[in-house]
Amino acid sequence: MNNIQYKAVAAPSTDRQLFNAKFSHDGKLLIAGSYQGDLRRFELTEAEPTELTPFGNHHGWVQAFALHPTENLLISGDSWGKLQAHDYTQENPMPLWSLEDAHDGWIRSVAFSNTGEWFATCGMDQIVRIFQTKNGKLRHELKGHNADVYHVLIHPHDDSIVSADALGNVIHWDMKKNRPKRQFDASETFLAHRLQDVGGVQCMTWSPDGTTLLAGGTRPKNGATVQGIPILIGFSWETTERVFLKELGATSDCYCEDVAYHPRGFLMAVTSGTPGTGKIQFLDSQNLDTAEPLFLLSNLSNCHSLDVHPDGDMIAVTTTVRGSNGNGRKVDADGNYIGNTSPIQLLTPDSPMK
Amino acid sequence: MTQSPNNSERHPLCNTAEHVFTRRQLLGGSTTGLIGLGGLGGLVNPLFAKEMKSKEKQVLFIWIDGGMSQLESWDPKPNTQFGGPFRSIPTTIPGIHVSELMPKTSQIMHKLAVDRGVSTFDNSHSAGVPRINRGDPKDRGVIYPYFGSAVANLMGPGNSGLPPYVWVKPGSGGFKYQDAGFLGPKFGALAIGEGEPPPNILLPETLSSTNNADRNSLREFANQQYSQKRPPKFSEAQNFVYDTAQALMQKRSLFDNPDPKDVARYGDTPLGRDMLIGRKMIEAGVRFVKVNSYGWDTHGDNFNAHASLMPRFDQAFTAVVEDLDERGMLDHVLVIAMSEFGRTPRINGHIGRDHWPEAWSIAMTGTGIKQGAIIGSTNDDGTWVTSEPHDIGHFFHTWFNALGIDSEHTEYINDGQPLPIADEECSPIRELLS
Known part of the structure; x- marks a missing residue:
């Protein structure tokens, strides 16, 4: 345990900035959301990662996405409020379903339930929403945050939903009553400056x-x-x-x-x-x-x-x-x-x- | 990737490498009859000054210190490489969009004028702030005044009896003479810090009016002694500060607790508080009011920062424009909202935007300004200005003209030296003027 050493083996990159690179379940793909409306994939089966066709007809930033726990299904949310489902193993993945206004603005996080039957999302509209995976139908709407909700998480044992916001307030939701059940104080992470x-x-x-x-x-x-x-x-x-x-x-x-x-x-x-x-x-x-x-x-x-x-x-x-980084113009030789x-x-x- | 414009094409109206004040301009200025002969520091021709005083125009100058991102405000480029996460929303002007972080401003867009083709030179705060505030004049061996001091000098204090240049800001207050440059400390700013009146503004209850009069006599005697061996501008400034304090003593109500309804409309934030005080100062007749907001230098976490900064600006800015409009005051009040530069299209590793003077935006409304004029443009991903670029010198000309000052023929007289009030190689932006 005291002698862990890691070495860099590759650093795949693309022409846009990326969020949240995740491995597929079989480990053959690396998937990331981009700063310009799509998701990028890299095949890892060869010595050098190879970029595959981007997918996802999104807008703005694709910061939020999650992989289904057992299937080759990916749910992604963008900063304009759109949700989509894709089979990420397809050569040119097409949306299985799409919700243009799943949230009002920036979707920050997506998390699957343990079975993958449903998933939770959260975002700038201060709301946590629960959708059905197979068709994107809205099941629950959880209101109680007073700020942009940055992260949502599902408990590995009982599917309890927890969400955290920009003020450092962490809420455990009561799903039967659609309201906060308990709160965790992480307000140390917040400063009004x-x-x-x-x-x-x-x-x-x-x-x-x-x-x-x-x-x-x-x-x-x-x-x-x-x-x-x-x-x-x-x-x-x-x-x-x-x-x-x-x-x-x-x-x-x-x-x-x-x-x-x-x-x-x-x-x-x-x-x-x-x-x-x-x-x-x-x-x-x-x-x-x-x-x-x-x-x-x-x-x-x-x-x-x-x-x-x-x-x-x-x-x-x-x-x-x-x-x-750096101020002012930064241009190449051309x-x-x-x-x-x-x-x-x-x-x-x-x-x-x- | 977008092509950088040739440097020589950036400022077609400001393209001389060396800024030279010519003999022709000197003589030309003299023949206009606008140069005074008195030789007093920082004064303009008395007839001109009298004319200006009679116009009673005012300025509300909203200074967004650190650099507001043009891409998260006036000039969004949604769904592009550098566009960031936010959507754009339509405004009351068909075809014109602003960032979704400005929902209230979008509803008063027809009352505003915005230039999206601003291109200035300095990308550091230390150089950019003073240079922008002074109108980027040519180097003539003097320190030019900030816009507030310039207006205070050119237009005088008005009839309110209040100081001509008030700076409402977070942090400390006091008398900030540095803004005045060669005009002399008298034309500095009286700063109101944290919404509080200057300390000791009220007479102590234990001080009788007789004793107060005696103290004033003693003060005046001491002032005379002080001024005998010093340049007039120092004693003038000292007397001015004292007179200012006397005037404010009579206007204590400016600092009364605000109406809760106003607080709700302007926002319960430092900027909301200061914008409300700024409006009161304008209503009371202060010639030039600068309202300052700090904390916009978002090299890190730019987008979360603007998600909280912009709505607070949006609320306070919209409230003050609407209030001035409803009171009919936009007829004589010039309102300007600007930073020292914009922010880089490129998003750095700290998810921030750095300093970007190359292509940014300035908003304005009020007297002399053509409402609904949205001029200037940038390319599709917001990297460069594609219209005629406008430097700060153009805006100084524009604003002076909006205030009724012929910026191309009016000059300061600094110890006998005539000095143009704005960069003589720039000119007013006619599309912005009504």
């Missing part, structure tokens, strides 16, 4: 046994060029009490953008701070107070998501191009304006982690 609401819960996950709910974000210091200490807060699912708070860096490291448990039991987190600042770190989940992470990679630029390959070895971390992209770092351990 000048005119700006800063922070909020950026990511959530469950401990493998479902007894602890983890919420990640930052303890904001200021708005505008946001700075703050990335933090992970653990809550007892049974009592809602806080059971730990783990700082993941300095103020320049800013947000804990994603968190997950590795099948081997340790905790993985990625951070994204001031431009160029990004870290991957693995933590001993039994000893979170241990000062040194089990593994730390700090030479990446702005890590925004992570996912573990079904083989338990490879991990995918969405990053950005170092030096992509005078073309230079945009940014999101290299997806694929890393494998030095020795297989079975």
